[in-house]
Amino acid sequence: MHILELNYKTQSDSEIESLLYMFINSYSEEDFMASQEIIDTEALRKILQHNDLIHFIAYEDKTPIAYCQIIYKAQSANFNSGAKINAISVLPSKRGQGVGLLLLTEVINALESNPKIKNIYLDVAKSNETAIKLYKQLGFQKAGELKNLFTKNDVLIDIETYSLNK
Ligand SMILES: CC(C)(COP(=O)(O)OP(=O)(O)OC[C@H]1O[C@@H](n2cnc3c(N)ncnc32)[C@H](O)[C@@H]1OP(=O)(O)O)[C@@H](O)C(=O)NCCC(=O)NCCS
Numbered sequence: 001m002h003i004l005e006l007n008y009k010t011q012s013d014s015e016i017e018s019l020l021y022m023f024i025n026s027y028s029e030e031d032f033m034a035s036q037e038i039i040d041t042e043a044l045r046k047i048l049q050h051n052d053l054i055h056f057i058a059y060e061d062k063t064p065i066a067y068c069q070i071i072y073k074a075q076s077a078n079f080n081s082g083a084k085i086n087a088i089s090v091l092p093s094k095r096g097q098g099v100g101l102l103l104l105t106e107v108i109n110a111l112e113s114n115p116k117i118k119n120i121y122l123d124v125a126k127s128n129e130t131a132i133k134l135y136k137q138l139g140f141q142k143a144g145e146l147k148n149l150f151t152k153n154d155v156l157i158d159i160e161t162y163s164l165n166k
Contacts, residue, residue: 001065001099003106006055008048019057020044022064026089032125032152033089051075053086056110058103066090066099068107072117082119083111088131100134108138108164119165125150126158140164 058066140162148156
Protein backbone atom coordinates (compact mmCIF):
# COMPACT_ATOMS: atom_id res chain seq x y z
CA MET A 1 0.00 0.00 0.00
CA HIS A 2 1.18 3.55 -0.64
CA ILE A 3 -0.20 6.97 0.19
CA LEU A 4 -0.11 10.00 -2.05
CA GLU A 5 -1.22 13.59 -1.81
CA LEU A 6 -3.51 13.93 -4.79
CA ASN A 7 -2.37 16.13 -7.64
CA TYR A 8 -5.61 16.79 -9.51
CA LYS A 9 -3.87 18.08 -12.62
CA THR A 10 -2.10 14.77 -13.29
CA GLN A 11 -5.22 12.59 -12.94
CA SER A 12 -6.37 10.82 -16.10
CA ASP A 13 -10.07 10.24 -16.77
CA SER A 14 -9.75 6.59 -15.76
CA GLU A 15 -8.03 7.57 -12.49
CA ILE A 16 -10.88 9.98 -11.76
CA GLU A 17 -13.34 7.13 -12.41
CA SER A 18 -11.56 4.84 -9.95
CA LEU A 19 -11.46 7.64 -7.35
CA LEU A 20 -15.20 8.12 -7.87
CA TYR A 21 -15.75 4.39 -7.29
CA MET A 22 -13.79 4.63 -4.04
CA PHE A 23 -15.61 7.78 -2.84
CA ILE A 24 -19.03 6.29 -3.56
CA ASN A 25 -18.23 2.94 -1.96
CA SER A 26 -16.31 4.09 1.10
CA TYR A 27 -19.51 4.86 2.97
CA SER A 28 -21.71 2.41 4.77
CA GLU A 29 -25.07 3.16 6.38
CA GLU A 30 -23.59 2.89 9.89
CA ASP A 31 -20.83 5.43 9.21
CA PHE A 32 -20.74 8.90 10.67
CA MET A 33 -19.99 10.57 7.35
CA ALA A 34 -21.97 12.79 5.05
CA SER A 35 -22.79 10.64 2.04
CA GLN A 36 -24.26 11.14 -1.41
CA GLU A 37 -22.42 14.41 -1.93
CA ILE A 38 -20.07 12.93 -4.50
CA ILE A 39 -22.35 11.19 -6.96
CA ASP A 40 -20.63 11.77 -10.28
CA THR A 41 -17.30 12.86 -11.77
CA GLU A 42 -18.50 16.46 -12.04
CA ALA A 43 -19.11 16.69 -8.27
CA LEU A 44 -15.84 14.86 -7.59
CA ARG A 45 -13.79 17.13 -9.84
CA LYS A 46 -15.22 20.21 -8.09
CA ILE A 47 -14.11 18.90 -4.70
CA LEU A 48 -10.70 17.73 -5.91
CA GLN A 49 -9.96 21.16 -7.40
CA HIS A 50 -11.10 23.18 -4.39
CA ASN A 51 -8.37 25.61 -3.30
CA ASP A 52 -8.77 25.04 0.43
CA LEU A 53 -8.85 21.23 0.30
CA ILE A 54 -5.96 18.76 0.34
CA HIS A 55 -6.67 15.11 -0.49
CA PHE A 56 -4.58 12.11 0.48
CA ILE A 57 -5.35 8.75 -1.11
CA ALA A 58 -4.24 5.27 -0.01
CA TYR A 59 -3.65 2.95 -2.97
CA GLU A 60 -3.39 -0.83 -3.10
CA ASP A 61 -1.41 -1.27 -6.30
CA LYS A 62 -3.19 1.33 -8.44
CA THR A 63 -6.58 1.00 -6.76
CA PRO A 64 -7.69 3.73 -4.32
CA ILE A 65 -8.90 2.14 -1.07
CA ALA A 66 -9.07 5.05 1.40
CA TYR A 67 -8.98 8.83 1.48
CA CYS A 68 -8.46 11.68 3.85
CA GLN A 69 -9.61 15.24 3.17
CA ILE A 70 -7.98 18.24 4.86
CA ILE A 71 -9.25 21.81 4.99
CA TYR A 72 -6.36 24.22 5.06
CA LYS A 73 -6.64 27.86 4.08
CA ALA A 74 -3.09 28.43 2.89
CA GLN A 75 -3.90 31.96 1.68
CA SER A 76 -5.14 33.11 5.08
CA ALA A 77 -2.49 35.60 6.25
CA ASN A 78 -3.13 36.84 9.78
CA PHE A 79 -5.59 34.39 11.32
CA ASN A 80 -5.29 30.72 10.59
CA SER A 81 -7.16 27.96 12.32
CA GLY A 82 -4.68 25.24 11.38
CA ALA A 83 -5.45 22.17 9.31
CA LYS A 84 -8.72 20.37 9.83
CA ILE A 85 -9.13 16.69 9.04
CA ASN A 86 -12.52 17.02 7.45
CA ALA A 87 -13.05 13.41 6.39
CA ILE A 88 -11.32 10.06 6.55
CA SER A 89 -12.77 6.87 5.21
CA VAL A 90 -11.54 3.39 4.33
CA LEU A 91 -13.44 1.06 1.99
CA PRO A 92 -15.51 -1.19 4.31
CA SER A 93 -13.80 -4.36 2.98
CA LYS A 94 -10.37 -2.89 3.88
CA ARG A 95 -11.13 -1.74 7.42
CA GLY A 96 -9.43 -3.14 10.51
CA GLN A 97 -6.22 -3.91 8.57
CA GLY A 98 -4.14 -0.88 9.52
CA VAL A 99 -5.03 1.25 6.48
CA GLY A 100 -6.60 4.13 8.47
CA LEU A 101 -3.67 4.24 10.88
CA LEU A 102 -1.08 4.35 8.09
CA LEU A 103 -3.04 6.92 6.08
CA LEU A 104 -3.48 9.26 9.04
CA THR A 105 0.16 8.84 10.10
CA GLU A 106 1.28 9.92 6.61
CA VAL A 107 -1.20 12.82 6.58
CA ILE A 108 0.08 14.09 9.95
CA ASN A 109 3.71 13.80 8.82
CA ALA A 110 2.94 15.77 5.66
CA LEU A 111 1.00 18.49 7.49
CA GLU A 112 3.59 18.77 10.27
CA SER A 113 6.33 19.38 7.72
CA ASN A 114 4.59 22.67 6.88
CA PRO A 115 5.90 25.20 9.45
CA LYS A 116 2.79 27.36 9.01
CA ILE A 117 0.53 24.61 10.31
CA LYS A 118 0.60 24.83 14.11
CA ASN A 119 -2.41 22.69 14.86
CA ILE A 120 -4.25 19.73 13.35
CA TYR A 121 -7.80 19.19 14.52
CA LEU A 122 -11.01 17.34 13.72
CA ASP A 123 -14.61 16.87 14.75
CA VAL A 124 -15.97 13.41 15.44
CA ALA A 125 -19.31 12.01 16.61
CA LYS A 126 -18.97 11.16 20.29
CA SER A 127 -20.30 7.67 19.64
CA ASN A 128 -17.78 6.91 16.86
CA GLU A 129 -15.56 4.89 19.20
CA THR A 130 -13.55 3.28 16.37
CA ALA A 131 -12.41 6.62 14.99
CA ILE A 132 -11.80 8.14 18.44
CA LYS A 133 -9.59 5.19 19.39
CA LEU A 134 -7.56 5.77 16.23
CA TYR A 135 -7.19 9.52 16.89
CA LYS A 136 -6.10 8.98 20.51
CA GLN A 137 -3.59 6.36 19.36
CA LEU A 138 -1.99 9.08 17.21
CA GLY A 139 -1.79 11.57 20.06
CA PHE A 140 -4.93 13.62 19.49
CA GLN A 141 -6.41 15.03 22.66
CA LYS A 142 -9.98 16.04 23.29
CA ALA A 143 -10.33 19.82 23.02
CA GLY A 144 -14.06 20.23 23.47
CA GLU A 145 -17.53 18.91 23.01
CA LEU A 146 -20.77 20.26 21.60
CA LYS A 147 -24.10 18.73 22.48
CA ASN A 148 -26.80 17.93 19.94
CA LEU A 149 -24.92 19.50 17.05
CA PHE A 150 -25.70 17.14 14.17
CA THR A 151 -28.34 14.56 13.46
CA LYS A 152 -27.86 10.97 12.40
CA ASN A 153 -31.00 9.23 11.21
CA ASP A 154 -32.95 12.21 12.60
CA VAL A 155 -31.49 11.78 16.09
CA LEU A 156 -29.37 14.59 17.56
CA ILE A 157 -25.81 13.56 18.34
CA ASP A 158 -22.93 15.08 20.30
CA ILE A 159 -19.70 16.09 18.59
CA GLU A 160 -16.22 16.10 20.08
CA THR A 161 -13.27 18.11 18.80
CA TYR A 162 -9.80 16.57 18.97
CA SER A 163 -6.58 18.42 18.48
CA LEU A 164 -2.93 17.56 17.88
CA ASN A 165 -0.65 20.41 18.81
CA LYS A 166 2.95 20.67 17.66
C1 LIG B 1 -12.26 5.08 11.32
C2 LIG B 1 -11.57 4.35 10.16
C3 LIG B 1 -11.01 5.42 9.20
C4 LIG B 1 -10.41 3.51 10.72
O1 LIG B 1 -9.71 2.93 9.64
P1 LIG B 1 -9.23 1.39 9.69
O2 LIG B 1 -8.35 1.16 8.53
O3 LIG B 1 -10.40 0.51 9.84
O4 LIG B 1 -8.39 1.39 11.06
P2 LIG B 1 -7.05 0.58 11.35
O5 LIG B 1 -7.21 -0.85 10.91
O6 LIG B 1 -5.88 1.32 10.78
O7 LIG B 1 -7.00 0.61 12.91
C5 LIG B 1 -6.37 1.67 13.57
C6 LIG B 1 -6.93 1.83 14.94
O8 LIG B 1 -8.30 2.26 14.85
C7 LIG B 1 -9.03 1.66 15.91
N1 LIG B 1 -9.97 0.69 15.34
C8 LIG B 1 -10.04 0.25 14.05
N2 LIG B 1 -11.09 -0.58 13.89
C9 LIG B 1 -11.68 -0.67 15.11
C10 LIG B 1 -12.83 -1.37 15.60
N3 LIG B 1 -13.58 -2.12 14.80
N4 LIG B 1 -13.15 -1.20 16.91
C11 LIG B 1 -12.42 -0.41 17.72
N5 LIG B 1 -11.32 0.27 17.31
C12 LIG B 1 -10.96 0.13 16.04
C13 LIG B 1 -8.01 0.96 16.79
O9 LIG B 1 -7.46 1.90 17.70
C14 LIG B 1 -6.98 0.57 15.77
O10 LIG B 1 -5.74 0.33 16.33
P3 LIG B 1 -5.36 -1.14 16.89
O11 LIG B 1 -5.54 -2.07 15.72
O12 LIG B 1 -3.94 -0.98 17.33
O13 LIG B 1 -6.33 -1.43 17.99
C15 LIG B 1 -12.53 3.40 9.41
O14 LIG B 1 -13.14 2.53 10.33
C16 LIG B 1 -13.64 4.09 8.62
O15 LIG B 1 -13.48 4.37 7.43
N6 LIG B 1 -14.79 4.35 9.30
C17 LIG B 1 -15.94 4.98 8.63
C18 LIG B 1 -15.75 6.45 8.41
C19 LIG B 1 -15.52 7.21 9.71
O16 LIG B 1 -16.15 6.98 10.72
N7 LIG B 1 -14.56 8.14 9.64
C20 LIG B 1 -14.25 9.01 10.75
C21 LIG B 1 -15.12 10.21 10.71
S1 LIG B 1 -14.63 11.40 11.95
